[in-house]
Amino acid sequence: MSTGERPITVCFVGNPNCGKTTLFNAFTGAKLKVANWPGVTVERMEGETSYKGRKIRVIDTPGIYSLTSYTMEELVTRRCIEEDGVDVIVNVVDASSLERNLYLTMQLLELKKPVILALNMMDIIEERGMEIDLHRLPEMLGGIPVVPVSARKRTGLDVLMHAVVHHYEEGPQGVIVRYDREIEDRIQRVEDLLREKYPDLTNLRWHAIKMLEYDKEVLKDHPVELKQIVPRSFEKEIINEKYDYVESVIKECLFNKEEKSHMTDQVDKILTHPILGIPAFFGIMALVFFLTFTVGDFLKGYFEQGLELLSLGVLSGLHSAGASDWVISLVVDGALAGVGGILTFLPNIFILFLALAFLEDSGYMARVAYVMNETMGMVGLSGRAFLPMLLGFGCTVPAVMATRALENQRDRLKTILITPFMSCSARLTIYVLLADMFFPKSAMLVAYSLYLVGVAMAILIALIVHRMTDSNTENALLIELPEYKIPNLRTVAIYVWEKIKDYLTKAGTTIFLASIILWFVMNVGPAGFISDVADSFAAKFGQILVPVLKPVGLGSWQIAVALISGISAKEVVVSSMSVLYGIGNINSAAGMAELLGILGGTGFTSVNAYALMVFCLLYTPCIATIATIKRETQSWRWTLGMVMFQLVLAWSAAFLVFQIGSRLF
Incomplete structure (x- = not known):
């Protein structure tokens, strides 16, 4: 070419x-x-x-x-x-x-x-x-x-x-700032030094200026002896002279200047107020969850009807085609029950992402970091560390990646440790199902409480780590607070569609495969295909974990298997329960009533349900998140240690919820 x-x-x-x-x-x-x-x-x-x-x-x-x-x-x-x-x-x-x-x-x-x-x-x-x-x-x-x-x-x-x-x-054009005589003299002398030692180096002036600023990257890439020429950093002087020139440009070129819009000032008096700011944030998030449950549940009913018609149609078609019983069970009780049970949560997920998209594009999310700065400072982090945590409400994978915006490795690792405690959209499916079943009159408040528990646990863990390691460190926050603006509908649409597409893709791949695999391990045992699910590989594996989970109120092999399968993706916990308990449309009123009857027959109460939600909130994140943590930390030791820590924490928290709740209710 x-x-x-x-x-x-x-x-x-x-x-x-x-x-x-x-x-x-x-x-x-x-x-x-x-x-x-x-x-x-x-x-x-x-x-x-x-x-x-x-x-x-x-x-x-x-x-x-x-x-x-x-x-x-x-x-x-x-x-x-x-x-x-x-x-x-x-x-x-x-x-x-x-x-x-x-x-x-x-x-x-x-x-x-x-x-x-x-x-x-x-x-x-x-x-x-x-x-x-x-x-x-x-x-x-x-x-x-x-x-x-x-x-x-x-x-x-x-x-x-x-x-x-x-x-x-x-080719290149543009003005080059000329500094005072002393700085220009030093720049020239460093250029001469660089020209002699690195004859192939291009743009000597830029490298010389960065060396006067004691720039770590340039000094590391092109080491030279500078003590005689540059006895100290001239960064402050160079910055001031650049801003002097910028100021002269602004005077010549910008007219009717305004520092900030009046509307932004007025709104920020409340949303960034040192006392009112945090209650305002939690109030806004409460409104988000109110919409997620009320509007989402209204739309969900239509999805349930569609899924029921689809299941009946597929069942009728398979019977007409003369399919064997095991094929019919695999398709209807395995694939359709698992994937369909997840798809019925799509309206709730849609409303959640739509609300978050409006908050982000309006400029509010940056204010949350500012408002939370003092709270995060108590645990050795700046408010900037709260931005990845906010991203975690959508998906933990980009949230972990967003820790790159933090200034040092210590803060990154600490934030990576606590970010998975934010309830991602996948966990919402678990909250919606169990809250609607066991807390029908206060489902929204129960689900919202799980989000608050996640935030509180993240701050508590960060505080403990801070006290144990770096109690004397301080973190300043430097963050731009953008102007408030009316959200752009195209930007919001792209954001929501990408999130929904990811959700549907996961339903069509990860959850589909998990449902198929789960059907097989439930219908196959050491002797081959079985008629009693208690003889299946799933039951035998789940029963091994029953003694461990029983003290936390989760002593059922079906729940144990669902939790293990949930490591592939948190939505799989719901689809697994659908397959494990043989309920075709688990999120419909009939499906929830059937599951409630089955669980109630085993002594599973609202206290057990809340303990299960707390366990799902805190235990090992999905495989994609684990892989991202490994990539970001470059350490299997850290990653596996974090996974084990989360398992122990989840068990301990669920234990407290179940043991205390059982005595109070």
Whole structure:
């Protein structure tokens, strides 16, 4: 492939929450998670597009405030930018916060690579009556292209791609900040030193500036003796002079400036209030669960009717086809009962994700980290550690990955340890079933209490670890609080659809296979196919665990098998109970009544049910989460130790619930 045919590699770089991922999705057709809070992108993502036949490779990077790397996500972005393969940098900036965003722009220009400034969120500028001089701004930045875009409305995209192709052919432009005489002299002397020791090193000025800042990465990659030239760090002086230049740009180019919208100020008086903020958060989450149960249960009835008709139709079809009894049982009692039982929870899951999507895209979720900062500080973490925990309400896998936004390994490991205690959407299926069965008048409150127990347990474990290891450490919180905005319906739709698609995919693969396998181990024993399930492999294996689970109120081999199968995916606990107890539509009124009768006949009460929910909340996470923890920690010892710790914790908590509850009720 000739140089002219080689795809242009474009790297999207910008502050957190400036709209990079939305812009990336608009260009590539990807559907990455987008939210109005920082720390959403935790690793670089790649896609492809084209402009007038020219192929363009697009890279989306985690948000950073500067090229001085403190967190893993900042390091990912910086390494991507430094790669020789990156041809053009598109610096996406929030036009409504131009002053804060331009500091990174000044650093990017020092890299001597083609930089294009994409002014995103111009619609907000117009709404506030602000103006940006789009002729003077590029002049002040040394002639680099400045392109107004709206990632949400998909305007300005063609102009931006034209600028990418054109600027790639022209090469680097842009103003370079000139510092005072002392700093410039030291930069020149370090450049000479680098030129002598590393003759092939490109962009000597940028490396010299970073060495004056005592940048760890540059000093590690290109060690030189600097004591005579750079006796101390000049980072503060360099930062101040950059901001001085940014201020001069703002004075020349931005008019009718407003610091923050009046609406955001007024709402934050309550939602970020030091006393009212936490009750407001729990109140909002209570409303989310009220909608999840009331609206979700209303819609669930229609799903149950559809599933019942499907089961009857399949059963009739198999009988008409002359299928053998074991095939009919496998399909109806195994596959349909397992997968169908999970699908009936889809309305509840949909409402939950819809509510969370609205909260994220509105800008509220970042406030939760701010509000929880003082509480998290008591356990040795900053409020930023609460962001992965919030993600855990959806799925634990991305939540564990989001710990990369934390600044040190100690905080990452501690947050990874407690994040699985957040009730993911898979556990909601267990809560809905058992709460509706055993607590029909207060099902929503019971399910909500499990979420609160998870948060409380996470904070308690973090506190214990903090007291045992690092009680003298302090963690400051530096986080951007984005403007409140009306959620974008397309962004919300993409978010909800991706979550629902994952749920349906899991139902069609993991849960389907688990249901089939479970049917076989229930219908096969040492002597082959059996008529009495008590002689099956499932029963024999479950009975081994009965003595261990009996003190916690779960002394049934069926429940033991369901819990073991739940390690593949937490939804499988419900589908397994459907197969194990032979109930076709376990989530229907008839199915729940039948299961309630079976369990009640064994002495299983509401106390046992709550102990089971607590156990499911705290015990070993799913296989996908375990694999993610291993990848993020790079340690089997840590991962397996964490799994064993969660098992012991779950047993201990369920034991307390059952033993105390049995005496009180």
